[in-house]
Amino acid sequence: MDSQDEVPFHIVTPLKESSALSRRAGTPVLIKLENIQPMGSFKIRGIGHYCQKLAKKGYKKFVCSSGGNAGLAAAYACNKLGLPATIVVPEQTLKHVIQRLEDLGAEVVVTGKVWDDADAHAHRLAEAPGSVYISPFNHPLLWEGHSSLVLEVKAALGNQKPGALVVSVGGGGLLSGIIEGLTRVGWSDVPIIAMETLGAHCLNAALEAGKSVTLPDISSIAKCLGAKTVCDRALECARKYKVISVAVDDKEAVQAIEMFLDDELMLVEAACGAALAAVYSGHIQRLQQEGKLEQLQGPLIMIVCGGSAISLSELQNFKSQLGMI
Ligand code: PLV
Numbered sequence: 001m002d003s004q005d006e007v008p009f010h011i012v013t014p015l016k017e018s019s020a021l022s023r024r025a026g027t028p029v030l031i032k033l034e035n036i037q038p039m040g041s042f043k044i045r046g047i048g049h050y051c052q053k054l055a056k057k058g059y060k061k062f063v064c065s066s067g068g069n070a071g072l073a074a075a076y077a078c079n080k081l082g083l084p085a086t087i088v089v090p091e092q093t094l095k096h097v098i099q100r101l102e103d104l105g106a107e108v109v110v111t112g113k114v115w116d117d118a119d120a121h122a123h124r125l126a127e128a129p130g131s132v133y134i135s136p137f138n139h140p141l142l143w144e145g146h147s148s149l150v151l152e153v154k155a156a157l158g159n160q161k162p163g164a165l166v167v168s169v170g171g172g173g174l175l176s177g178i179i180e181g182l183t184r185v186g187w188s189d190v191p192i193i194a195m196e197t198l199g200a201h202c203l204n205a206a207l208e209a210g211k212s213v214t215l216p217d218i219s220s221i222a223k224c225l226g227a228k229t230v231c232d233r234a235l236e237c238a239r240k241y242k243v244i245s246v247a248v249d250d251k252e253a254v255q256a257i258e259m260f261l262d263d264e265l266m267l268v269e270a271a272c273g274a275a276l277a278a279v280y281s282g283h284i285q286r287l288q289q290e291g292k293l294e295q296l297q298g299p300l301i302m303i304v305c306g307g308s309a310i311s312l313s314e315l316q317n318f319k320s321q322l323g324m325i
Contacts (some may be wrong), residue, residue, distance in 0.1 A: 002188045009035055009048030009077050010148065013018075015156040021302060023130030027163065028299040032153060035268050035306030042149060042156055042305050043073035043136070046177055050134060051077035059132040060282035063088065066123035067115045067170065067268050068097045068309050068312035069271075070136030075106035080139030086131075088122040094309050114218045116228045137173025139230040146177020147184060147289055153301055154185040162297025164191040166284075167303045168275040169203045170247075171227035172234020174305065179237040191242040191293060193284070195274040200225040201247040206235050221250045221318055222270035224307055248277040254318045257278040257310070270318065276302065 013033045018230045021029035034042035046322065048071055051062060063086045064074035071087035078085035085106040089098070090113060112118045115136075127134035153162065165182075165299070169175050176192055182188050198203050199220030205213040212235060218226035238245065253273035261267050268276070278284055284300065287293035291315045319325045 001319060004193060008148070008312060009046075009080055010053070011054045012152055013037060015301070018264060018302070021279050025284050025300060027296050028298045029279060029302055031264070031302045032149065034149070035266055035272070035304050035305050037306065039069070039072035039076045040306045040308045041069040041073065041173060042146065042303070043069045043075060045148050046142035046145035046173060047073035047134065048077045048134070053141050054132050054134075054174065055081045055083060059130065060084075060087070060129070061131040062134050063122050063126040063131055064136065065089075065115065065119035066136045067226055068093055069224055070100055070134075071106070072104070072308060074134050075101050075104035078106065079104045085307050086125060088118045088196040090118045092221070094311075094314065096311065097308050100313050102309065108162070114228070115223070115226050124279065129146070137227065137288075138233070143177040143180050143233065146174055147181035148183025149303070150178055150185060150187070154187070155296075160262045161187060162190050162301045163298040164193060165301045165303065166193045166275050166278045166294065168222060168225060168271050169194045169196050169227040169230065169234065170200070170271060172203060172230040174287035174303070175203075176231065176233045177241070179241055182212050188241060191244060193278050193293070194238065194243050194245045195278050196225055196245070196247045197222040197253050197270065197274045198247045198249050200210055202227055202230040203234060203238060204247040205307050206228050206230055207238060207245050212305045220270075221321065222253055222274055224309055225269035225274060226267060238267040244287060246278065246283050246287070248274055248281060248283070250318070251324060252281045254322060256314070256325060258314060262313070266304070266313070267310055267312070268304060269310040271307050271309070272305045272312030275305060278302070
């Protein structure tokens with residue numbers, strides 16, 4: 001091994017049976033714990049890989065736009081690579097996320113109402129010589145990095161095939177990477193339940209419209225799902241493979257965070273709550289009753305994507321904002 005790019009920055013995460021989720025779903029559920037990755041989300045898989053490849057090509061300065069988690073992963077990767085990172089985040093980004101970015105030595109630029117605005121600024125900053133733009137969800141190297149998640153599921157399950165996978169969708173990088181992984185291991189017929197929140201439902205809206213759609217605004221609290229337009233690759237994948245799109249409301253996502261905290265003693269952000277709501281709000285069973293999802297022949301794999309945009313006080317804020325307390 002001649003350089004750091006041989007050693008990935010992500011860890012192999014546990015795939016653990018959840019009796020609480022299995023009971024609620026009425027089918028065995030395995031949780032893939034991406035929340036315990038370095039910097040608390042799956043993002044390090046793709047972003048870490050992407051940064052390592054670009055560093056090898058000689059880029060010296062990385063500019064990443066982010067709702068928070070991709071930025072944390074990029075800052076972490078750059079810190080490991082010994083290269084400077086600029087992370088551009090929108091104004092609503094939580095203070096503790098900004099603090100963590102700074103602790104990793106990143107330069108943090110806070111600008112714009114939502115991620116799309118921050119992203120436009122990041123593109124401008126990346127025009128400086130020697131700099132390179134890092135997308136939080138829209139690049140083949142990122143999808144390749146994310147696909148490692150499925151290889152781990154395959155290694156853990158052996159000959160058993162998953163019944164279905166549940167995944168959150170923001171800009172669609174995770175979905176694209178998961179599909180790349182499923183294809184690589186010969187599981188491309190496994191259904192994927194693609195979860196979004198209403199108000200950040202760019203994939204759902206595009207599938208409904210039959211073409212790419214740009215949402216007018218991000219009104220959901222799940223800001224890390226808040227890309228106004230899903231990437232083309234994810235839309236193409238959703239059409240080509242067995243992807244079932246579901247949009248839940250913010251209350252369902254927040255309720256799922258709370259129930260997961262009670263059941264598994266782990267706190268995740270709303271972007272992940274959207275995926276958990278597939279089970280906690282009964283969408284799996286509903287889809288089966290409606291004939292949209294077949295009877296599962298293997299375990300349901302819930303990708304616990306994690307996320308740092310949460311704390312106990314932020315959870316309380318969400319609940320009061322949504323009239324839940
Ligand atoms: N978050 C991106 C995009 O934000 C970011 O910059 O961090 N779950 C969590 C915890 C996430 O942070 C994200 C994406 C997703 C799910 C969705 O992943 P994607 O964007 O690859 O579909 C605007």
